Amino acid sequence: MNLYAIRAIYVFEMARTGRTLMQSIASPILTTALYFIVFGAAIGSRMGEIDGISYASFIIPGLMMLSLLGESISNASFGIYFPKFTGTSYELLSAPVSAFEIVIGFVGAAATKSVLIGLLILVTARFFVDYQIIHPVWMVTFLLLTALTFSMFGFIIGLWADDFQKLQIIPMMIITPLTFLGGAFYSINMLPPFWQKVTLFNPVVYLISGFRWSFYGIADVNVGISIAMILVFMLLCLSGIWLIFRTGYRLKS
Amino acid sequence: MDPIISIRNVSKVFPSGLRALNDINLDIRRGEIFALLGPNGAGKTTLISTICGIVTASAGTITVDGHDIVSDYRAARSKIGLVPQELATAAFESVLPQMNFSRGLFGKPADAAHIEKVLRDLSLWDKRNAKIITLSGGMKRRVLIAKALSHEPEVLFLDEPTAGVDVELRHDMWQMVRELRERGVTIILTTHYIEEAEEMADRIGVINGGEIKVVEEKTVLMNKLGKKQLTLTLQQTLSQIPAGLANYPLELSPEGDVLIYTFDVQKEHTGIPELLRELGRHGIDFKDLHSSQSSLEEIFVSLVKESA
Numbered sequence: 001m002n003l004y005a006i007r008a009i010y011v012f013e014m015a016r017t018g019r020t021l022m023q024s025i026a027s028p029i030l031t032t033a034l035y036f037i038v039f040g041a042a043i044g045s046r047m048g049e050i051d052g053i054s055y056a057s058f059i060i061p062g063l064m065m066l067s068l069l070g071e072s073i074s075n076a077s078f079g080i081y082f083p084k085f086t087g088t089s090y091e092l093l094s095a096p097v098s099a100f101e102i103v104i105g106f107v108g109a110a111a112t113k114s115v116l117i118g119l120l121i122l123v124t125a126r127f128f129v130d131y132q133i134i135h136p137v138w139m140v141t142f143l144l145l146t147a148l149t150f151s152m153f154g155f156i157i158g159l160w161a162d163d164f165q166k167l168q169i170i171p172m173m174i175i176t177p178l179t180f181l182g183g184a185f186y187s188i189n190m191l192p193p194f195w196q197k198v199t200l201f202n203p204v205v206y207l208i209s210g211f212r213w214s215f216y217g218i219a220d221v222n223v224g225i226s227i228a229m230i231l232v233f234m235l236l237c238l239s240g241i242w243l244i245f246r247t248g249y250r251l252k253s
Numbered sequence: 254m255d256p257i258i259s260i261r262n263v264s265k266v267f268p269s270g271l272r273a274l275n276d277i278n279l280d281i282r283r284g285e286i287f288a289l290l291g292p293n294g295a296g297k298t299t300l301i302s303t304i305c306g307i308v309t310a311s312a313g314t315i316t317v318d319g320h321d322i323v324s325d326y327r328a329a330r331s332k333i334g335l336v337p338q339e340l341a342t343a344a345f346e347s348v349l350p351q352m353n354f355s356r357g358l359f360g361k362p363a364d365a366a367h368i369e370k371v372l373r374d375l376s377l378w379d380k381r382n383a384k385i386i387t388l389s390g391g392m393k394r395r396v397l398i399a400k401a402l403s404h405e406p407e408v409l410f411l412d413e414p415t416a417g418v419d420v421e422l423r424h425d426m427w428q429m430v431r432e433l434r435e436r437g438v439t440i441i442l443t444t445h446y447i448e449e450a451e452e453m454a455d456r457i458g459v460i461n462g463g464e465i466k467v468v469e470e471k472t473v474l475m476n477k478l479g480k481k482q483l484t485l486t487l488q489q490t491l492s493q494i495p496a497g498l499a500n501y502p503l504e505l506s507p508e509g510d511v512l513i514y515t516f517d518v519q520k521e522h523t524g525i526p527e528l529l530r531e532l533g534r535h536g537i538d539f540k541d542l543h544s545s546q547s548s549l550e551e552i553f554v555s556l557v558k559e560s561a
């Protein structure tokens with residue numbers, strides 16, 4: 001195991017984050033604050049409680065997930081795409097590092113950053129609403145697993161993309177709609193029965209439901225299923241990455 | 254001594270169907286400076302990239318210091334430093350963190366003293382905190398060299414290190430390459446500047462169309478293929494070469510005051526004594542004569558033409 005290499009990649013990626021610190025931190029805080037003002041204060045005050053939780057509190061886990069997915073994917077995909085784009089990936093390819101080590105470095109850094117942002121949102125939310133976290137250990141577990149899984153997913157997108165448009169198309173066209181329709185802002189029980197069934201095909205539903213359960217003990221779907229789903233995603237992403245490196249797809253000629 | 258790099262029957266066919274390397278066999282000796290020459294598209298970069306693990310060979314095997322580059326890639330690659338042809342740099346990074354990055358990537362613990370020495374040797378120490386994007390092209394090239402040396406490689410690949418580099422820096426680089434060789438580092442360089450190979454290399458390989466055409470000691474190559482010319486400056490101008498000298502390969506300058514005789518170094522019999530006697534018989538006197546050997550460049554051009 002080339003630990004020095006993992007650390008080098010991790011430090012390099014975190015330094016990149018450090019350089020764009022203002023943008024990295026200001027933007028999630030601002031977005032969260034806006035959501036709370038619009039959905040929490042303005043609209044939420046007209047909405048009843050959902051399962052005994054005020055609407056503003058209800059949306060916190062969903063908002064965190066929204067940022068977590070977006071940040072994980074964009075960080076990791078950009079992290080590996082950029083060296084390909086600038087040609088500096090020659091160094092990664094010619095170094096005595098295994099695919100596994102490269103993934104740990106990039107995915108670890110991307111996941112670290114998105115977890116930090118998730119926590120930052122949690123702190124920001126405190127200024128607007130009250131919330132409790134009933135299962136803190138599970139909350140952190142969901143946070144970490146989701147960050148890791150979607151950083152891996154982002155890594156795959158970054159490997160696959162050969163232009164900037166492809167880099168952005170999956171987060172924009174697939175992940176954002178799935179999150180919005182995944183119960184970030186509503187309980188799926190609020191949907192008509194037919195759409196409740198359709199929604200169950202949306203993987204993000206399980207993430208948000210499980211995450212919300214760790215806060216308030218309420219869930220749209222069984223928590224066990226939520227955890228199983230995350231692990232399934234994780235395995236899918238892992239095997240995707242494994243396949244990519246085995247075949248050298250889009251990295252080597 | 255066993256070779257540091259051993260290339261056996263290596264071919265590379267790109268997905269486009271283009272055969273960039275065709276059954277390459279080549280040994281690089283420990284501690285030598287090997288110059289790889291060939292026209293654009295000959296396969297130089299592809300060969301280097303294959304050895305370094307950036308391009309996967311379609312066939313054949315390569316070992317570096319006895320380690321197979323596929324099955325034992327860690328051991329093989331940690332011995333190699335690569336300076337790519339393209340100026341690919343992490344533009345927004347500063348020099349020093351990039352050095353530490355490269356060293357770490359190659360599995361070496363941090364070593365501030367070594368990094369400082371490399372940067373000083375390449376006159377980059379003053380720029381250590383500069384963002385790479387703010388450096389000039391020549392300095393970026395030096396950053397790439399510094400990165401390749403950051404992990405103390407035993408083999409250094411320089412893919413056109415002096416392309417777009419001014420004369421002074423080029424001589425600095427030659428100096429650096431010689432010093433590295435003295436420390437036992439094996440160097441493989443590609444270049445389009447023949448005088449560079451002539452100046453630096455111990456051995457020269459010529460590649461064209463993905464095939465190695467010649468591998469030879471530089472001196473031997475020049476002797477073997479070199480044509481020598483004997484230039485005679487005449488006392489009296491001639492209007493044409495006398496008929497009696499027609500079977501000698503002679504050329505007369507347009508002014509008619511210089512005769513050039515071309516002969517092969519390899520041939521035991523140069524024909525010079527006969528020529529001089531013939532000249533005397535024809536009453537042609539000369540006031541000066543000197544011989545010169547053709548440069549590698551001329552040899553190279555003739556080789557590439559032959560194989561085309």
Ligand SMILES: Nc1ncnc2c1ncn2[C@@H]1O[C@H](COP(=O)(O)OP(=O)(O)OP(=O)(O)O)[C@@H](O)[C@H]1O
Nearest residue numbers: 253267269271273292293294295296297298299300
């Ligand atoms: N990734 C690739 N896919 C397809 N063809 C390629 C690829 N890389 C190189 N080639 C082709 O392989 C051949 C050899 O290219 P290579 O870059 O090795 O040449 P070179 O000797 O380094 O030339 P130069 O002196 O211009 O650097 C060329 O015909 C080139 O077009």
Ligand SMILES: [Mg+2]
Nearest residue numbers: 297298299338
């Ligand atoms: Mg080249």
